[in-house]
Amino acid sequence: GLTGVKGSCLDVIASACETKTFDTNNSICALKDATEKLQQWLNTPATLKLWIPTLNIEAELEVTRLYLLYISGNEAKHNISRLTGLTKNIQKMLGDHGHIVPLEQIPLALDDFAEHLTEHFFVYYSTWLAELLNNLRWGLQEYLNPIFKHCYKSAPELGELAYRYDYPISMDSDISKSWFWRIMNNIRTGPYYEKFSASEYLKMEEI
Template identity: 35%
Template sequence: MCQMNAKEKEVIYLTAVIELLRSMVNHELMAVVGEDSHKNVQFKTMTHQQLFFIALVDFLSQTDAKAPVPPIPYLGALRAISNTPSFDVNNSVAGLKAAVDAFTGWLQQEIAVETWLSSIDIQANIRITRYLLLKITGNLSKHNTLRSVGVAEELQHLLDKIGHSVELYQAMLIQEDIYEKFHDDVCAYHASTIAEFINGLYWGIQNYLKPEYVRSYTPEGNESPRYNFLYPEGLKHPYAKTCYWNLMNQVRSGPIFEPFTVTEHLKGNY
């Protein structure tokens, strides 16, 4: 496959990112309830909550090395785009940059989680970044013990940092205790806040690309429902052109939820 330019890569990354964001924040998984700045998210079932965190760990992961664009974490791709945007008009990228910075900063913060590890009879005050906690939770949601040895190794390291040296098999045994605490307690508490961040990223992309959509959108006639998009200069690769069409249609439909702010009562712990 031929080399792509920066604009083509950006279009491909943004198309994939929006697909992931829509898989996390949608009416099938959740409802946003409450008034003004005191909203929260309610999942339809515990299974829907689990699906939310599985999709989230994919979003926090790196793109496939065999994809037609360089491998990079999706959030890292958004950061790179917000720093060197191809479609910025009158600083339309500002909201996206702010949303990326806010979520990245929140993920990088280290928290303390008091956890009873009944399988090995240890009470541990685990110190962990929110990013790593969410990665561990998502991976444990997807895989059983024998498919999550890498998670066990991470738990070994976390326990070793606070003075608890355990064998690998012991770290494998505590995964159920860890999942119960991380998923059912910490992640459930932060789910509404994470949904607010994800929705903010989506709106950041929407507002960034809206001027490009206005430039590109071309209806075929006053009474015809058909329309075209005028490709921007420099967009030549056929895969990128298909992604561009999909991307403009994503902008045309817009985010599923309006912007919302979660109550501060769900932001004080962990």
């Protein structure tokens, strides 16, 4: 609600790629490309072969990586009393793949899902995912670096290492200026990691 975009942080960045408020000589290109590739990766169906000993089910599931992240993230984040929505979704997912399981049995299998996703599936894909996220950070850097260079000014009158930002003329609210200052400081710091590419052996579709 604060951003005006209904969706995830990635949806907010995708929206920024369309508005291109700070674009300078197509500096948006790397960010747009990185955003589209991460969205594609998340929304691509993956085949997950999963033995669920608690339910005595050997399942072969075809769901998006985003959905698997949803399962893994919610299971890690909440205790059992907060996982009603997740258990209903898992029940439906299993049902869609031919495995009918009573809802009250699903919570017993959450540890099976967590073990496979966190210790196998996402461990395998973590380097590839890290590459995609790092490219997104570098895309932000390349997009905003021209406006940073234009707005950044040293301010020796305030101290030896002091600096300021000359805000764009259209930016007249204190809140906008505060956020601009913060993101410019992130550009000033730069990404933590150099660009890298994961091995193709870590990008195979099935494990």
